[in-house]
Amino acid sequence: xxxxxxxxxxxxxxxxxxxxxxxxxxxxxxxxxxxxxxxxxxxxxxxxxxxxxxxxxxxxxxxxxxxxxxxxxxxxxxxxxxxxxxxxxxxxxxxxxxxxxxxxxxxxxxxxxx
Amino acid sequence: xxxxxxxxxxxxxxxxxxxxxxxxxxxxxxxxxxxxxxxxxxxxxxxxxxxxxxxxxxxxxxxxxxxxxxxxxxxxxxxxxxxxxxxxxxxxxxxxxxxxxxxxxxxxxxxx
Numbered sequence: 380x381x382x383x384x385x386x387x388x389x390x391x392x393x394x395x396x397x398x399x400x401x402x403x404x405x406x407x408x409x410x411x412x413x414x415x416x417x418x419x420x421x422x423x424x425x426x427x428x429x430x431x432x433x434x435x436x437x438x439x440x441x442x443x444x445x446x447x448x449x450x451x452x453x454x455x456x457x458x459x460x461x462x463x464x465x466x467x468x469x470x471x472x473x474x475x476x477x478x479x480x481x482x483x484x485x486x487x488x489x490x491x492x493x
Numbered sequence: 494x495x496x497x498x499x500x501x502x503x504x505x506x507x508x509x510x511x512x513x514x515x516x517x518x519x520x521x522x523x524x525x526x527x528x529x530x531x532x533x534x535x536x537x538x539x540x541x542x543x544x545x546x547x548x549x550x551x552x553x554x555x556x557x558x559x560x561x562x563x564x565x566x567x568x569x570x571x572x573x574x575x576x577x578x579x580x581x582x583x584x585x586x587x588x589x590x591x592x593x594x595x596x597x598x599x600x601x602x603x604x605x
Contacts, residue, residue, distance in 0.1 A: 383535070415596075422497070423536075423585070423596035468536070479524055479589045480551075483535040 381406045385469045385484035392459055392491050400454040400487050402443075402469035410471040412436075412445050412452040413481070417466045426454075426467070459491045495520055495590035497597035505603045506576055513572045514600045516586030521566035524589035527559070530599070531582045539584075542569040576604045 386401040404412065414426040414436070427436030432447035441456045452469060466486045473480040496519040506512050516525070525542040540561055541549040548561035563569045573580050581604045586597040 420598075422598040423587075425593055425595075470536075479594050480526070480538055480541070481536070481594065483537075485533070485535045 381410065381471060381473065381482040383469050383471055383482055383484040385467075386487050387485070389488040389490060392489070394461055394491055394493050395458045396491075398454070398456040398459045398463075398489070400467055400469075400489070402452045402454065402484060404450050404452065404469075404471050406450075406471055406482075409447070410473070412443070413470040413472070414441070414443055414452070414454050415468040415470060415483075417468070417486075419465070423468065459489070461491045461493050464489055464491045494593070495522060495588050495595045497586055497588060497595055499584075499586055499597040499600050501600060502598065503601040503603075505605065508577050508604055510576055511572055511574045512576065512602060513570050514584050514586075514602075516569045516571070516597055518567045518588050520590065522588040522590050523566065525563065525569050526587045527561060527569070527571045528585045528587060528596075529582045530585065536585065539571070542571075573602065576602075578604045580604050 382405045384403050411430045413428045415423045416426045417423050427438040429436040429445035432445055435444045443452050443454045466488050468486045469484040470481045498517045500515045527539040528536045529539050530536045538551050539554045542561050542563040544563045560572045583599040583601050585599045
C-alpha cells in the first residue's frame with residue numbers, strides 16, 4: 380500500500396537558517412504530493428502541492444519538488460522565521476478512486492528560535 | 494475556502510462509554526472525511542462520510558465501532574463507541590472544496 384516517510388523531529392533552528400525536511404514515499408503509479416502545516420492551536424492547512432513528476436510546489440517561501448526517480452518531495456525554505464514554527468506533514472493522495480484520500484507521514488515539529 | 498468547526502474541541506471520557514463528535518462546514522460540500530491522529534503517529538483515514546448513505550470505511554475500521562452520520566451536505570457526526578484507552582487520539586474532519594482539502598481543528602479525546 381501507500382506510505383510516506385518523513386524526517387523525524389523535532390527540528391530546532393535559529394531564525395534565518397536554511398530548512399530541509401525530508402519526505403519519501405511509496406506508491407504505485409503517480410500520486411499527487413502535498414505538504415500540510417499545523418500551527419499551534421490550529422487545524423491542518425495545505426502549504427503546497429505537486430501533481431506530477433518534476434513539478435515544484437511553492438508557497439510562503441517554502442518549496443518542494445516532486446522527484447519521481449528518488450520518490451521524494453523534500454520541503455525547503457531558505458530563511459526560516461519564528462512564525463514558521465509548526466508541525467509539517469508530508470502526504471500523498473491515493474492513486475485511483477478518490478483523489479482526496481490522503482496518506483500522511485508522522486509529522487515533523489519545527490521550532491524556530493529568534 | 495471552507496471553514497470547518499468541530500465539537501467538542503476536547504474531552505476526557507471513561508472506558509466503555511461513547512462520544513459523538515460533530516463537524517459543521519460553512520458551505521455545502523460533497524466530499525467529507527474523518528481522520529484519526531494517534532499520539533506520535535500520522536493521520537489515518539477512518540472513513541468517507543457519504544450524504545444520505547452509509548459511510549465507506551477504510552481497512553481496520555468498522556461501523557459498529559465508528560458509526561458515522563451525514564444527514565446533509567454541511568454536517569456530519571462520528572461516534573467513538575465503547576471506548577478504550579487505545580482510542581485516545583485527535584479526530585479530524587476534512588472536506589474537499591474547490592479541489593482543495595480542508596481540515597477542521599480536531600477533537601482531542603482522552604480515554605481513561
